[in-house]
């Protein structure tokens with residue numbers, strides 16, 4: 315068990331690439347934290363620095379209160395699970411899971427006990443004597459996790475461990491990872507580019523963009539109080555809608571109509587020196603079919619007309635899409651970046667289409683000129699130049715005004731750093747990590763079952779890899795990658811240390827599968 319502290323951590327690669335820029339993050343003991351951001355934002359680099367697979371250019375890394383910058387991976391007491399979890403094809407599940415312990419010369423009965431315990435947690439007991447080729451993708455992923463669990467590390471580091479699974483299995487395994495972490499209560503640093511995965515898994519999220527930490531907080535913080543355009547557009551599905559807005563005569567002019575500004579907000583915007591032209595952010599659920607809004611609620615927003623281009627009824631939700639003379643659109647680097655990011659392909663951040671989620675009681679139809687309502691209280695106002703969420707800052711500022719002395723000058727002047735609100739990326743760990751008290755042992759081992767994965771489901775690619783690897787050359791190749799990964803975590807082999815010393819271990823291990831490289835958007839391509 316250990317807390318992990320990143321203190322002004324920076325990574326500049328030899329070619330000059332500044333991949334991680336001055337990241338500060340306090341990860342509490344037992345906490346489940348998710349590093350999330352688009353491909354290339356520096357997530358793997360951060361994780362590899364924690365693991366010891368990449369040198370730290372500057373800053374300090376502490377694990378369990380000890381400075382570990384110069385410690386080799388094996389002395390960091392962490393276990394890592396990669397996206398491309400190469401299992402030894404010629405070994406059984408039991409042998410795969412116990413291999414690191416065997417290298418560490420752990421007594422056989424202890425190995426057996428640990429492997430069986432891990433197998434029970436992961437519902438792999440009945441598969442212990444099988445080979446990887448005879449397992450489904452999800453089962454193989456669990457074996458990879460089992461390998462990490464048996465080491466009983468101070469922390470788990472996982473780099474997109476579910477990316478190779480199909481959508482359904484990914485959701486199932488996601489739930490397992492979450493239960494597993496609660497059950498073990500071990501600190502977890504989990505990397506993903508998938509914001510849904512991040513939101514469902516993390517006690518807290520740390521959003522990265524171009525190597526810079528944007529915001530650290532609970533899923534609720536990220537969703538309800540995004541500090542800037544980037545976080546606002548990245549978190550949430552369907553994504554937040556962005557419309558141009560102009561402050562005029564105490565109102566916000568938008569393509570939907572004039573939205574009155576509360577005096578407090580208007581004053582705060584003025585005090586902050588906000589530009590007249592802003593970007594208005596509205597989440598899909600802040601719209602409603604006007605006919606379903608009570609007379610009491612109506613004044614809290616505005617009603618407007620829109621021609622419904624598309625209506626999607628999902629049973630639990632109704633989504634409508636419409637355009638609203640957004641010709642001039644909104645233009646901000648953050649939004650272009652998000653639109654370009656494949657992880658957010660479905661996002662409404664690029665186009666001129668607005669998406670609204672309506673109550674299923676709506677009788678609005680496709681093609682209809684409908685009357686809709688939007689909740690003005692829920693809108694976010696962004697500075698198009700800096701991307702900062704001015705409404706959030708205004709709210710904080712207003713609170714401060716009530717509370718006493720303020721420090722407006724520093725808050726308003728500091729535009730060089732992406733996160734500017736007091737609550738922004740301070741990276742402080744919460745006082746009590748939720749997961750640590752979430753009742754270990756609360757779930758029976760049987761509940762860990764993913765269910766429904768027949769051996770027949772074995773992914774073709776994986777089987778091929780396993781079969782090829784049975785040949786000696788390929789097996790050697792896989793073992794090398796494997797040793798790098800295993801050695802990094804268990805650190806018991808010379809090969810592992812050498813690889814780690816060259817800071818190329820991660821790449822060697824990940825590089826074993828082309829899919830791994832591609833999906834990780836790694837440096838090789």
Ligand SMILES: Nc1ncnc2c1ncn2[C@@H]1O[C@H](COP(=O)(O)OP(=O)(O)O)[C@@H](O)[C@H]1O
Nearest residue numbers: 327331333353354355356357358359834835837
């Ligand atoms: N060995 C390297 N040399 C130079 N640049 C690298 C190297 N590894 C990664 N990068 C670059 O650093 C940035 C962050 O990479 P990475 O941490 O892998 O991002 P992520 O995991 O978020 O997709 C990317 O622009 C990537 O191309």
Ligand SMILES: [Mg+2]
Nearest residue numbers: 357358834835
């Ligand atoms: Mg990565």
